[in-house]
Amino acid sequence: MSRSNKDRTEATRTALLDAARRLFVEKGYAQTATPDIVAAAGVTRGALYHHFEDKKALFLAVAEREAAAVAAEIETTATPSTDARMALLSGARGYFDAMAANGRTRLLLLEAPAVLGANAAAAIDRDNAERSLHAGLSALLRQHGGRDALDRELTALLSAAFDRAAMEIAAGADRKAYEAALAELIDGLAR
Amino acid sequence: MSRSNKDRTEATRTALLDAARRLFVEKGYAQTATPDIVAAAGVTRGALYHHFEDKKALFLAVAEREAAAVAAEIETTATPSTDARMALLSGARGYFDAMAANGRTRLLLLEAPAVLGANAAAAIDRDNAERSLHAGLSALLRQHGGRDALDRELTALLSAAFDRAAMEIAAGADRKAYEAALAELIDGLAR
């Protein structure tokens, strides 16, 4: 039974990513040792350092895969709407649905900024969640009250509010309440 | 020249806190080694582990001192106002002023949640910034439109927006723009 190098590489990489993801979620990045990761993945540290430059690069790969999964989930469950308000609220529900998975808030919102730096962490979802949020918000502002020169800043603030809501929900808060509160914020902008 | 134990303890502790704060801001918690800290403080690791249970406890002490300093600065520069809206906006400016100091956003908003956990980090300013924010927001909601059952959630969301704005400002963003964007959010709630 001999496998091609492509297959071996992909199998090893995903085994490492899966194991690392599990342990990073369970114990956090700093408290997870590479020997634990490779043991859980069924490989040796040699394989890890062959495929990833260092532990941080492994975390980056985990975070990027996770962000891509979030974006994909939102994409598939998106309800296209002509009404900017409804589109935004539907996007919010999709975001909360996606972020409800196992340890996503911890990985993407808690550890990633500290491990990778605020810039790198922001760049990860700059092309994902925040992109569509900016589009939705711009549409809303255009629809009501004309264009707003502060759309960039308002997007950042709303994005932070979305993230905070996702974390609270993951921590056991009432999801409906946070959806309603976000709706109030959004409606306030479309007065 | 002999000093009392009280004096020795306080001198050593503040030397450690000052040195640790500097290095945590410069290189981050994980990249700062205790030998570096004690060297900068002019003591040995024995002194560090005599005064603090471990490295994390040292960071906690640094973060708590920093949060207290922020609260104190806001307190002194607060402009009491009967108008809820003006009070909130003035509080925002005070918060941005306080958070503009050296590496406060990194310490309190980036590292603390990852190092101490989201719960512990939230508890630190639960009694500081978020407390007064909740008071101000409740007043605003009561003044306009009657009481809002979502004041708790709205406070959390606004707090996240404040923090995000402080980080962007510290990263070089236009402060006036973020103040204006926050004002739009707040005015929207007081429609």
Next chain:
DNA sequence: TTTAACATGCGTGCAGCATGTATGTAAAGG
């Protein structure tokens, strides 16, 4: 007021462990 007993602050050395790298080996690929 001296002195004895104790507590506190702190320096040093050690054990364990984690990271990253260098070197070696077997299989795949051309």
Next chain:
DNA sequence: CCTTTACATACATGCTGCACGCATGTTAAA
């Protein structure tokens, strides 16, 4: 074949936390 890829192993380095020890401060009795 000969090179490259995928990995395993061994090693060098550095960091953390603790145990032990010493000197100075503190207290209280004689």
